[in-house]
Amino acid sequence: MYENLREKLWAYITHNNPDLMFTLQEGYSVKTYLEDKIHKVMPMVLDLISEGKPGHAIEELALQEMTKELRPSRFNYIKDVVTREFPTEYNKFREAGVLTYECINMIETCNDIFETFGFCETKQEDNRLRHAVIARVHDYLSI
Structure with a gap:
């Protein structure tokens, strides 16, 4: 066991x-x-x-x-955001074999947002959280 x-x-x-x-x-x-x-x-x-x-x-x-x-997984949340909102970058990262690495970097970039919103299972559907994460990921991808 x-x-x-x-x-x-x-x-x-x-x-x-x-x-x-x-x-x-x-x-x-x-x-x-x-x-x-x-x-x-x-x-x-x-x-x-x-x-x-x-x-x-x-x-x-x-x-x-x-x-x-x-739970919930910040990694899966970020990965979902990138998959849905930034499909070109998602595919580029996946094909280059760096998707996990980049998602982990994005988690670190978004940690303050997750903390501010109190990221938990009941709040993962919050549109304000999602839009804040999307904006931060957009900034991350623009660097």
């Missing part, structure tokens, strides 16, 4: 939060981060096991808990 949780958490991070992935790798703290997250959900996992819940359900619930603070 532990190894499955570790693999699922890392897969989630690499797919939805590559900015975190790179930060953890730079700081040589991947193992510590993953172990800490798993350690925090283990009481819940043990309770679910004692209740007789199936393994796949336990893993899903544990993953949801471990990734709660990582």
